[in-house]
Amino acid sequence: MIAPLRSRHRRLTLLLAVTAPVVFVSALASRSPVPPMEGNELADLQNRLTADAIPVTTYVLPEHLEFARSWWPADSIRTTGSGTGMGMGMVEWRWDGRFVGLRLTLSTSAPDLLVYFVPPAGTGDEPRGGAELLADDAVLLGSFDGVEAQFFELPALPVMDGSRAVLYSLAHGRIVSSWSFGGMATVESRGD
Amino acid sequence: MLVTIVEGGLVALGVYLAAGVLFAVPFLLNGAGRIDQDAAGGSRGFKLLVFPGVVALWPLLVGPWRRSRQRTERSPHRDAAIAGDRR
Amino acid sequence: MGHSYRAVGWNRQKRVYDLALIAGIVLYLATFVGVGFTLHPGATAETMLIRALGTGAFLLLHLVLAIGPLCRVDSRFLPLLYNRRHLGVATFVLGLLHGGFALVQFHALGDLNPLVSVFVSNPRVDSVAQFPFQPLGVIALVILFLMAATSHDFWLANLTAPVWKSLHMLVYLAYLLLVGHVSLGVLQAETSPVLAGAVGIGMAGLLALHLLAGASEVAVDRGRDAATGAAGSAAGHSSLGLSSLREEDSAFVDVCAVSEIDEKRARLVSVAGDRVAVFRYDGKFSAVSNACQHQNGPLGEGCVIDGLITCPWHGYQYRPLDGASPEPFTEKVPTFRVQIRSGRVLIDPTPLPAGTPVEPALIGEGASDG
Numbered sequence: 001m002i003a004p005l006r007s008r009h010r011r012l013t014l015l016l017a018v019t020a021p022v023v024f025v026s027a028l029a030s031r032s033p034v035p036p037m038e039g040n041e042l043a044d045l046q047n048r049l050t051a052d053a054i055p056v057t058t059y060v061l062p063e064h065l066e067f068a069r070s071w072w073p074a075d076s077i078r079t080t081g082s083g084t085g086m087g088m089g090m091v092e093w094r095w096d097g098r099f100v101g102l103r104l105t106l107s108t109s110a111p112d113l114l115v116y117f118v119p120p121a122g123t124g125d126e127p128r129g130g131a132e133l134l135a136d137d138a139v140l141l142g143s144f145d146g147v148e149a150q151f152f153e154l155p156a157l158p159v160m161d162g163s164r165a166v167l168y169s170l171a172h173g174r175i176v177s178s179w180s181f182g183g184m185a186t187v188e189s190r191g192d
Numbered sequence: 193m194l195v196t197i198v199e200g201g202l203v204a205l206g207v208y209l210a211a212g213v214l215f216a217v218p219f220l221l222n223g224a225g226r227i228d229q230d231a232a233g234g235s236r237g238f239k240l241l242v243f244p245g246v247v248a249l250w251p252l253l254v255g256p257w258r259r260s261r262q263r264t265e266r267s268p269h270r271d272a273a274i275a276g277d278r279r
Numbered sequence: 280m281g282h283s284y285r286a287v288g289w290n291r292q293k294r295v296y297d298l299a300l301i302a303g304i305v306l307y308l309a310t311f312v313g314v315g316f317t318l319h320p321g322a323t324a325e326t327m328l329i330r331a332l333g334t335g336a337f338l339l340l341h342l343v344l345a346i347g348p349l350c351r352v353d354s355r356f357l358p359l360l361y362n363r364r365h366l367g368v369a370t371f372v373l374g375l376l377h378g379g380f381a382l383v384q385f386h387a388l389g390d391l392n393p394l395v396s397v398f399v400s401n402p403r404v405d406s407v408a409q410f411p412f413q414p415l416g417v418i419a420l421v422i423l424f425l426m427a428a429t430s431h432d433f434w435l436a437n438l439t440a441p442v443w444k445s446l447h448m449l450v451y452l453a454y455l456l457l458v459g460h461v462s463l464g465v466l467q468a469e470t471s472p473v474l475a476g477a478v479g480i481g482m483a484g485l486l487a488l489h490l491l492a493g494a495s496e497v498a499v500d501r502g503r504d505a506a507t508g509a510a511g512s513a514a515g516h517s518s519l520g521l522s523s524l525r526e527e528d529s530a531f532v533d534v535c536a537v538s539e540i541d542e543k544r545a546r547l548v549s550v551a552g553d554r555v556a557v558f559r560y561d562g563k564f565s566a567v568s569n570a571c572q573h574q575n576g577p578l579g580e581g582c583v584i585d586g587l588i589t590c591p592w593h594g595y596q597y598r599p600l601d602g603a604s605p606e607p608f609t610e611k612v613p614t615f616r617v618q619i620r621s622g623r624v625l626i627d628p629t630p631l632p633a634g635t636p637v638e639p640a641l642i643g644e645g646a647s648d649g
Contacts (some may be wrong), residue, residue, distance in 0.1 A: 001444060001570065002570045002575055003554070004441075004555040005445065005448075007442055008445070010493050010496070010497070012451045013489040013490065016451050016489070017453055017490055018453065020453055020482055021464060021482065021483075021486070023458050023459045024458055024462045027462035027467070028405060028462060030407035031407075031467055032467070053350075114468050125477050131495075133403060133409075134404075136406070136408075140467075140468075168463075169385075170464065171384075171385035171386075171400070172385065172414060173400065173401025173402070173403050180464055
């Protein structure tokens with residue numbers, strides 16, 4: 001290389017040597033905490049998931065709304081908008097006290113789904129942008145693998161009214177399905 | 193708001209690339225050979241391979257084509273040699 | 280160059296290189312998908328493909344970025360550099376497929392233009408953990424496209440090597456963006472430390488390699504400046520003429536002792552703001568500017584083959600006498616006057632226009648003066 005490019009190259013690599021680790025470390029440091037998982041217990045639950053638990057609530061996209069209304073009682077569904085670009089179907093949530101399970105009942109093409117536990121929101125600390133954005137104190141339970149039904153262990157946090165389990169699309173940065181523990185099961189989705 | 197900005201950006205990009213296509217076709221048929229004799233007899237595969245780059249970077253090729261002359265390389269030694277020659 | 284351009288100037292070495300590259304990519308993708316389905320039997324084929332292509336492109340980019348400093352540290356890696364541009368194009372193709380599948384998967388099913396959706400669907404720029412990582416990948420992909428699209432020799436000749444190199448240095452920005460894309464994206468979802476560890480090790484290794492190679496380059500420049508007798512590198516190149524031996528030859532700069540240059544090899548010296556390669560061959564000495572016209576490769580690290588200075592990167596050749604490539608090729612590099620005095624090699628620090636013939640200095644002529 002000629003001298004001016006050599007010094008530019010040197011400056012660029014020095015800059016990279018500083019910025020890349022900063023990006024990497026700060027991204028890792030700000031990850032949501034992950035509760036310890038007990039593999040065997042979870043695997044057993046995984047197998048039982050398709051059996052006899054009672055579906056608690058469902059989430060539907062508008063294109064599936066008519067179908068869903070005829071399938072589920074209309075008043076068990078509250079949905080008010082669309083998730084941009086999502087090709088998801090219905091989500092079936094189940095809860096047995098310590099574990100939360102979910103199953104997609106229509107075909108999905110969104111492999112970027114993460115499951116979070118969200119503690120009850122204090123007054124006024126709902127994330128900017130509304131209910132479809134993830135609260136900062138959300139706890140990552142794990143990633144949803146795809147078409148398979150899956151259970152996640154809940155963190156050792158008090159499960160009380162107002163705490164929720166949410167299905168979050170990493171690619172879209174928004175909650176696509178949400179389920180409240182205790183009280184009436186609800187579905188939340190805000191339109192654009 | 194954000195949607196409008198992004199959509200506007202994509203339209204501008206589309207216009208830029210469309211201009212690039214309009215530039216690239218005559219450039220590769222005629223202009224490239226005028227600034228670089230190796231391109232004059234270039235194969236179809238060559239033209240196909242450089243086409244996307246011409247579409248994307250056409251403003252860099254306008255000047256050389258207009259002057260019908262290849263860009264001259266600049267480096268401390270080349271610049272000093274030319275300056276020394278002029279003195 | 281001096282012959283009509285083809286899509287690819289195939290030769291045996293490039294064929295072997297590309298076959299190994301394609302086989303490596305196919306093997307990697309197959310292994311990733313195979314192992315992936317074993318570990319996650321519920322995952323969809325699209326998911327596996329997106330992840331295999333993404334990790335493949337990121338790995339390949341590490342390899343591409345490691346080749347340069349590896350060659351500076353050890354010349355045995357030079358064969359990898361020879362066809363590095365094909366590696367870069369392969370990286371872009373894998374990245375494009377990854378991005379294309381992801382775009383269809385995540386953004387094509389809504390009523391918004393998928394390209395718009397990528398940029399607007401996640402508004403959390405105020406958060407680190409939920410930062411919109413996809414636009415970072417898109418910008419990196421655009422940079423990889425510009426590099427792949429300009430990888431033909433036509434671009435080197437018509438942008439000129441320094442402009443081409445500047446454009447291709449954007450790869451460091453692309454790498455930074457991809458570190459962000461990966462650590463703000465998939466690493467946020469990953470509960471196992473394996474992937475984060477691999478990314479961290481890859482990044483640390485790559486950066487260490489670059490800093491190491493960079494430090495050795497600085498040492499080369501400092502060492503050569505000292506060899507000319509200038510008062511340290513801080514004095515700059517303009518002061519090099521002070522080390523002259525005689526008043527009438529005040530311009531000439533001391534390079535080294537005659538015996539310090541091996542036959543058919545060169546010694547570097549920094550004058551007039553850049554490096555000069557002083558070659559010794561058949562008892563003669565000639566000096567040319569160190570940067571090859573093709574890709575600004577280091578001519579001084581090459582050797583004289585069949586009487587021609589041969590660039591170690593892609594084998595471009597120049598006559599030592601006038602710094603010009605033999606017919607039908609048209610590349611030329613600046614030349615320098617050389618003298619031998621008292622068993623020492625000296626050069627005139629004023630560069631002559633590229634292709635200017637210069638009488639080589641002979642070992643014999645210096646003996647009478649000494």
